[in-house]
Amino acid sequence: MNITMTDSRLSNSNQLETFLGGTKEIVFSSLNSKKEKYNWIREILVRFNFRSLKKKERGVVRKYLKKISGYSDAQLTRLIKQYFKGKLIWRTYNRNIFPTKYTPHDIALLNLTDNVHSCLNGWSTKKILIREYKEFKKQDYENIKDISVAHIYNLRRTSQYKSHALTFTKTQAVQRNIGERRKPAPNGQPGYLRVDTVHQGDLNGKKGVYHINSIDEVTQWQIVASVEQISESYLEPILLIILNQYPFRIFEFHADNGSEYINKIVAKLLNKLLIKLTKSRSRHCNDNAQVECKNGAVVRKHMGYFYISQKSAPEINDFYMKYFNPYLNFHRPSRFASLKTDKRGKQKKTYNLYQTPYEAFKGITGAGNFLKSGISSQKLDTISKEYSDNEFAAIMEKEKQKLFRKIKVNPVDF
Numbered sequence: 001m002n003i004t005m006t007d008s009r010l011s012n013s014n015q016l017e018t019f020l021g022g023t024k025e026i027v028f029s030s031l032n033s034k035k036e037k038y039n040w041i042r043e044i045l046v047r048f049n050f051r052s053l054k055k056k057e058r059g060v061v062r063k064y065l066k067k068i069s070g071y072s073d074a075q076l077t078r079l080i081k082q083y084f085k086g087k088l089i090w091r092t093y094n095r096n097i098f099p100t101k102y103t104p105h106d107i108a109l110l111n112l113t114d115n116v117h118s119c120l121n122g123w124s125t126k127k128i129l130i131r132e133y134k135e136f137k138k139q140d141y142e143n144i145k146d147i148s149v150a151h152i153y154n155l156r157r158t159s160q161y162k163s164h165a166l167t168f169t170k171t172q173a174v175q176r177n178i179g180e181r182r183k184p185a186p187n188g189q190p191g192y193l194r195v196d197t198v199h200q201g202d203l204n205g206k207k208g209v210y211h212i213n214s215i216d217e218v219t220q221w222q223i224v225a226s227v228e229q230i231s232e233s234y235l236e237p238i239l240l241i242i243l244n245q246y247p248f249r250i251f252e253f254h255a256d257n258g259s260e261y262i263n264k265i266v267a268k269l270l271n272k273l274l275i276k277l278t279k280s281r282s283r284h285c286n287d288n289a290q291v292e293c294k295n296g297a298v299v300r301k302h303m304g305y306f307y308i309s310q311k312s313a314p315e316i317n318d319f320y321m322k323y324f325n326p327y328l329n330f331h332r333p334s335r336f337a338s339l340k341t342d343k344r345g346k347q348k349k350t351y352n353l354y355q356t357p358y359e360a361f362k363g364i365t366g367a368g369n370f371l372k373s374g375i376s377s378q379k380l381d382t383i384s385k386e387y388s389d390n391e392f393a394a395i396m397e398k399e400k401q402k403l404f405r406k407i408k409v410n411p412v413d414f
Contacts, residue, residue, distance in 0.1 A: 016063075017060055020067065108164070109144055113128055116394045117389075117393050119165070121335075124332070128389045131389055136385075186252070190248045192218065193246075193254060194254050195212065200303065200305075208307045211299050220290075220357045225238050226320065232264075236266070241317070247371055247375045256288050312407040315403060315406060316403065319403045328357070334355070336353040
C-alpha cells in the first residue's frame with residue numbers, strides 16, 4: 001500500500017538513520033493519489049536541501065524515500081533528476097486517441113461482402129469494395145473502398161464483425177498411355193484448360209456426387225460441373241457441357257494421370273473438337289497445381305465435405321450453370337502473377353494483381369479474336385454489369401441455400 005508519514009520532526013540525516021534503524025517515532029497516514037506521493041517526495045527533498053547534501057547524506061535520504069514510497073532505485077533516480085530541473089510535478093497522462101475512420105456502417109459493408117463471397121482474402125475483398133463503388137456506383141462504399149488490405153483483417157477482428165460473420169472450414173484434396181506428358185504452355189493466350197475432380201464424400205459405403213473443376217490457365221476463367229460417376233460414359237456429356245460454357249475457343253485440355261480423363265473416349269472427344277490432350281509429368285506435382293488450388297478455395301469452400309447423393313448431380317449442374325459459374329467469372333476477383341525484373345536482370349513473380357477472370361480476359365491483346373462465334377464483347381459486358389459483385393454474390397448464396405434444402409443437405413454440416 002502506498003503510504004506517507006507525519007514526519008515534520010525529521011529534519012536531518014541522523015534522524016533519518018534512526019528511523020531506518022527501526023525507531024518508531026513516526027505516525028503513518030495513507031496517500032490518496034500519485035500526485036500526493038510526488039508532492040511528498042518533493043517536500044522531503046526541499047526540507048533536507050538535497051542539492052547541498054554530501055554523497056553519504058544523499059544516500060540516507062534516498063533510502064528513506066525508497067522505504068516510505070516503495071519506489072525502485074531507478075524510479076527515484078528519475079524523480080530526483082526531475083527535482084534538480086525543477087520539474088518534479090505530477091502530470092495527468094493524456095492518451096492519444098486516433099480518429100475513427102471506418103464506422104460501424106463500413107464494418108457492416110465488409111461483413112456483407114465477406115458473407116456473400118464466403119470470406120475471400122484481403123486483396124480480393126478490397127478489389128470488390130473498389131468495384132462496388134467505381135463500377136456499380138454504390139455510394140455507401142465511398143469510404144471503405146480506400147481501406148488497406150492489412151486493415152481489412154483488423155476490422156475482421158472487431159466484435160461487431162465477429163457477431164455477424166459466417167465461418168467456414170478448411171479444405172481437403174483427391175492421380176495411363178494417352179495424351180502428351182508435358183506442362184501446358186499457353187504463351188499468354190486463353191483456351192488452355194486445367195482440369196481436376198473433386199469427390200463429395202461417402203455415406204455408408206455409398207459414393208457421393210463428383211465435381212469436375214476446370215480453369216483456364218491465363219484468365220483463370222473457371223467452369224465447374226457435377227456428374228454422378230467418373231466413368232467414361234458419364235464424363236463425355238459433362239465435358240461437352242463444360243467446354244460449351246467457355247466464351248472463347250479451347251486449344252488444350254490438361255489433366256493429371258487419372259484414368260477418368262486419360263482414356264480413349266475423352267481423347268476421341270477432344271480430338272473431334274481439335275483440342276490437344278496433355279497430362280502431368282511424373283515427379284512434377286505442381287503441373288496441375290492451379291486447378292488443385294481452386295478445388296479447395298472455390299469448390300470445397302462453397303460445397304463443403306458432406307455427402308451429397310449422386311442423384312443430385314442435375315440440380316447441382318443447374319445451379320452451377322445459372323449462378324455459380326457466372327459468379328466466379330464476372331464477380332469474384334482472383335490473384336494473378338506478374339513478372340518483375342530487378343537490376344541484375346533476374347525475374348521474380350509477384351502476386352499483387354487482383355481482378356475477375358472477365359477483366360483478365362479483356363486485358364488480353366486482341367481478346368475479341370478468341371471469342372466463339374455468336375459471343376461478343378458487348379454481350380459479356382452486359383452480363384458483367386447486370387448486377388454488382390455483392391448483389392450477384394447474394395443471389396448466388398440464396399440459390400445455394402435453396403439447392404441445399406432441395407437435396408436435403410444441412411449447410412451447417414460444413
